[in-house]
Amino acid sequence: MKIFNPLQTVTSLSRNEPKKIGLSPGSLVHVGEQKVERPIFSFIDYTSEEFQLAKDVPFAECLRLKDKASVSWINLDGVHDPSQVEAFGKAFDLHPLALEDILNTGHPPKLEEYDNCVLIITKLFFFDQQTCQIQAEQISLVLTVSNVLTFQEQPGDIFDELRERLKRKSGRIRQRGADYLAYTMIDSVVDSYFHVLEKIGDRLDQLENELISQPSQELLQQIHQMKSQLIFLRKSIWPMREVAAKMLQNESELFDESTTVFLRDLYDHAVQVLDTVESFRETASGLVDLYMSSVSQRMNEVMRVLTVMASIFIPLTFIAGIYGMNFELMPELKWRYGYPMVWGLMVLCAMGLLWFFKRKKWF
Amino acid sequence: MKIFNPLQTVTSLSRNEPKKIGLSPGSLVHVGEQKVERPIFSFIDYTSEEFQLAKDVPFAECLRLKDKASVSWINLDGVHDPSQVEAFGKAFDLHPLALEDILNTGHPPKLEEYDNCVLIITKLFFFDQQTCQIQAEQISLVLTVSNVLTFQEQPGDIFDELRERLKRKSGRIRQRGADYLAYTMIDSVVDSYFHVLEKIGDRLDQLENELISQPSQELLQQIHQMKSQLIFLRKSIWPMREVAAKMLQNESELFDESTTVFLRDLYDHAVQVLDTVESFRETASGLVDLYMSSVSQRMNEVMRVLTVMASIFIPLTFIAGIYGMNFELMPELKWRYGYPMVWGLMVLCAMGLLWFFKRKKWF
Amino acid sequence: MKIFNPLQTVTSLSRNEPKKIGLSPGSLVHVGEQKVERPIFSFIDYTSEEFQLAKDVPFAECLRLKDKASVSWINLDGVHDPSQVEAFGKAFDLHPLALEDILNTGHPPKLEEYDNCVLIITKLFFFDQQTCQIQAEQISLVLTVSNVLTFQEQPGDIFDELRERLKRKSGRIRQRGADYLAYTMIDSVVDSYFHVLEKIGDRLDQLENELISQPSQELLQQIHQMKSQLIFLRKSIWPMREVAAKMLQNESELFDESTTVFLRDLYDHAVQVLDTVESFRETASGLVDLYMSSVSQRMNEVMRVLTVMASIFIPLTFIAGIYGMNFELMPELKWRYGYPMVWGLMVLCAMGLLWFFKRKKWF
Amino acid sequence: MKIFNPLQTVTSLSRNEPKKIGLSPGSLVHVGEQKVERPIFSFIDYTSEEFQLAKDVPFAECLRLKDKASVSWINLDGVHDPSQVEAFGKAFDLHPLALEDILNTGHPPKLEEYDNCVLIITKLFFFDQQTCQIQAEQISLVLTVSNVLTFQEQPGDIFDELRERLKRKSGRIRQRGADYLAYTMIDSVVDSYFHVLEKIGDRLDQLENELISQPSQELLQQIHQMKSQLIFLRKSIWPMREVAAKMLQNESELFDESTTVFLRDLYDHAVQVLDTVESFRETASGLVDLYMSSVSQRMNEVMRVLTVMASIFIPLTFIAGIYGMNFELMPELKWRYGYPMVWGLMVLCAMGLLWFFKRKKWF
């Protein structure tokens, strides 16, 4: 799984692009890392009455489902092999530009309508609590009249609960078409963002606490990293709102009208996620201010200690220096109480300065 | 009552969401804390002629009011029990997505129209002057043709004055329908925001005064906390404006046309609240600047004291050091007025430096 | 007259609101301070031929003008007595919500159309050069077919020149209707903002000059106060632009079409005022930066003095300390030119350091 | 010529306004400084065949051109005399509000359509490289069917090249109407902004170089001044974009359709100027950051020198102080190699500290 360092992200995003300048648009080149050994096909096929699930099947078997009236969900884990994706795409009449976007795993989310299908690109995020970094996986979804095709970078996703619901004959989802299946998937993706946000919120709380107890340069780097990740998250989730909005406008065609109220709910959630990301960014900025002032405050303390120590002892040392001079004629040196008097003078002097610093509340 | 730490807010907001990824949309799960022991139903039922108020009644009795032509306000305190809310919702034909939002006490304000009703989610805020934190309670309101259903997290609200008005037969409100009752509730909610803002304004004044007299790291944390809370408030009140705007556009249907002028007034107030929150945020940002410069200024003062002390005494100590040397041939040591002359030199030197620092206005 | 400390403003703005939560909308409660002993009515009544002016008249006499075809300007100084305002309002068929806004002296500017009249709320600002604070007075204006009603918080306004023009039979204003009179008043209000801006501009110039010559914590507080006041001004003047825009759109109804070109001019001026407030805010922000760097620069200077003094004398004192040691065998002490040689060494050492600091341009 | 200190600008802009509160709208009062001794009229009158140029002519002679079919450009240098401008304006049927704007030399650029003419207010800027300040002159232009009237604050402008082109019978401009003449003038004005921007760009480059080599408080003030001037420029040029946009929409009426492509070019240039001003402002803000960090860096250096000097010599002085004590029983004082051993100890100690600081890369 690719680690999404915001900078490296963009870098790796375009790592293979150089070969592409001047290439024919729609040329199929995989952009990203290979995350799985070989592409694996699996499918679920159902009507309100029947249900069939198959894992790691040959491609030909999937193709058989193409024009069946039942709802078919065909999933491909592993998109690093352009020829495989191209074959799959051609079999299902996908546009070369759609395939190009599916292969570019650094593509921001989008919804694109083609003549015979809708392409929806989404991102799954995982927050690695060890490294405090966000990892991303691109999930591309193609909705046709009766099929949903999904393309994942690697096996493992958040759709297990959904698969359970599909198995149950009684569920609402078994009564409805491919559009409702697609909606449910996008809804699951958006719901999963709340998980990531929860973990980021915990991390921000933790950073704030550490900052107050012990500000360190390292901590600031972690805040900086968190800010960079939030910039990246916002950049990646922002287009999800537009995806939801387009699905909402889109109702008349592939999406059944009865799905509208669900799509509005989806849009709501996308907006809520974005608002939260935005308020996290403001909080992280506030943490930087808090850090800076914390450092200043500590410097102040250091300087106060130095100033108090130096200001008290320097005059005393001067007095001692005076009576360390070797002049032949220094009457005080011969006084009987000269030495205690000097001590008295020093104590007075020190107490005066202490009183002065106390009044200034320097300690 | 839940304490709305902006970060913990979002965290707790999504605390129960994990179970929901891939669940059927509209699955009823309570999000938030349980704040009351058991759900309590109460209602007020009135026409221009009659008035009836009942507290802690069984659910069945409320149901009886559903299709009565009189205006019925049914209130539920406690939304932690999904099955109870679901039963209530089904009895009144509410959409599952509406019930899902009612149970999610971290939902931002919104107005959603369904076929047979309008759902309005609002937030009540309380400013706890002990902890200087904002506490929130979600109040969801469903308006049907002749009924208003309200869902609160716990007993106690800001509608007591309203209940009094409903009792009085002479009041305008008794002459009008459920839409006017709903409007009056939202109006009360928005009016209550002015209370919270007043307290926050007082707190900001107080922080500013403390900042000037004695800047401390702790104070900055409190300003930071205040800023975070204002971010949270803005995020929560911003959608209230849209709620008011939608109510205004909505006039033709459930809201009677004669209510329009009142809705415009409501919109006005929502905008005014938001503008005030915004200007509070700018003020809080100004306080951070003030703090930083206050810290710098204090550091300056500390350094000036150190510099003046050190700069005056270090040369004097040097002079004393000179005549503390043990060279056999140091003619000055033998001069008759050597010692007073050195004193004179020292006084001159100190006065010169004092004059120099005075001219620089360093003390 | 109320002092508009931006924070206290909002506080006092909502000070009486608490009583209002759940009150009937349109309940008349005065929000603000009482600024005059008793409400005073006065009026001017004119046609192109006749002119009549009366001060401190009983309310009944004003009422007589209501349905007269002549243009009547009835002014009320003092809005602290809700019953008085209510009686006045009812006599002239004003909507309860209009009266509520008139009594709320913390209401932002707005234009609201009612069936039979237009309500325009404006603010007059005065810059108190003693305290450098902006004071505000709310002036509410109601335009009916042939009358203009104005509500002021206290006697004294900026309309004296206007009254003079009304007296002169030859002026254009005597030929025109109540709408032109209302326009002229709003125009005078906006023109008066240029006065306030001029004084604020002078104050900013002065702050900048003081900042450069002698930065102090107190000065920063004054800049902070100025920024807060500019935030308040912007918040209060911003809606004036919308008022002007609404008047412009409104031409067909109460405002005669021939007034349009004048309203466009009014809108122009409102925009110009806002742009100036905005650029003042940016300038004030620049002053904060200037202050911070000024403080840093001074700290730099203090540290340079300390460093130069300490770095020069500490090695010299060390040398003196060496020859102040009491070892029995220290050959230098017995050299004939030991003492002058040490002096030479010290002078060399000091000169080397001076050259070093000079090269670094530290003094 | 008035010096446009952004603050003084607004101040002086409204300096004469006080007299105007409540004055009749369209009252003619000059706002600004008198920059020329007496108003001077001059004109150019041409058709494709004929050409006539006259300088310093009596007003009556200009009036003669009013209804001539030829294109007439009448220029007035000096707008400080309201009666003169009023007479001119009345003769050419200008609206009083148009004349008011022409006399107000602090008016932002605008385009206003009247029944019989179009008023365009523009600003000329000059960058005084001595004082590094921007000076402005208002040029107001009135376009009628066959005439262009221009009002300048003082003689001297950027239209000399244009006058040359008008003289040449072959030029395209002689074939076209007054609208093309007006367009050409506005185009020249916008082109002249590139000159000013070039000089400001040079100045910013210079400030950046000085900042790096020798940051000083004075330099920061110059950057601050530059920022203020850019705020002013943006505020003044921003409406020029709208002027260009309005000219573009306006094509159907006074502007001939064949001028459209030229107006689009004009709009392009206005946008380009604004973008450049905006990027200059961001650059200037970056310079403030650079300055602040430069100051911090220098402070760091100063502190490092102090710390290294003090940390090395303070322990050595302590050691010398030890052996300067006068105890009767201090065996070391009597050792044969006591003195050289102490020297050895001191050298070791100093070298240890030097190594420590070296490793920290403090020098």
Place this chain on the structure above:
Amino acid sequence: MKIFNPLQTVTSLSRNEPKKIGLSPGSLVHVGEQKVERPIFSFIDYTSEEFQLAKDVPFAECLRLKDKASVSWINLDGVHDPSQVEAFGKAFDLHPLALEDILNTGHPPKLEEYDNCVLIITKLFFFDQQTCQIQAEQISLVLTVSNVLTFQEQPGDIFDELRERLKRKSGRIRQRGADYLAYTMIDSVVDSYFHVLEKIGDRLDQLENELISQPSQELLQQIHQMKSQLIFLRKSIWPMREVAAKMLQNESELFDESTTVFLRDLYDHAVQVLDTVESFRETASGLVDLYMSSVSQRMNEVMRVLTVMASIFIPLTFIAGIYGMNFELMPELKWRYGYPMVWGLMVLCAMGLLWFFKRKKWF
């Protein structure tokens, strides 16, 4: 090739403009540097059947292609010679304003429709990894019914792969018209931006790493330079989005409808580039914060060392100074264990201070 220092850019952009104030619009003046010795014409001419490529041909030969039905791509390297460009432009009926823009190599990207052609101005960027500066070259493209004219500042571009594709008879591009050729070029240009962004991303990563290990003033200047370059990039790429949007709207005319899906893809990429530039700018701003805090942290460390050293040795030196005084009556001096006792006192004192500083975690 011109080095695009953002400031120098604007400066040089307008360097030749001064001559142009008042010049006829459309006057041809080259703005920018001459980058090639003499203008060089080359062309590619193809149908689905035939293909012809010629380099460095006389202008007349190009002209021959003008009205041929085949698709002709005529390229001119070197636009410093206005007369050459004018001759070329006139031969192909280009509008003088189009030619003016082509000659102004500082023109921001734009798409302008003329009666017979479309002008598209684009920028090529190169990131010089030696100087870390972005270099730009303007490529202007004119699309007519069957021809594409390109104007480059110098030989060498990113179209080599495209030329290869054109040679191959089998490619899709050979089947399609001039509009598809133009689209492919713009697509190549936008694709090339990903290269530049990749290199900038690498550079930002590198700057971040250097910043953490060794912050220096020089590094900050490099970050400042990077920020300036990103400001410039954004300013230059922003209009590219509008170019893509205009191409998309434009479909009906010169662009064939079947190209729409490709244009939407192009628009997508332009948005993606802009988002990345924006997030780079935010990252660069974060680096400045990181630098500032890094400097503060180091200062803190320096001050802590100074404070610890001074605070420990200054009291010890004072004690030594006490017993260096020459009073006749100082009993301690005669005590047998006076000297060791003083040592003991000193050690205790030093250890106490060390414990104090340890507890404060100052080392």
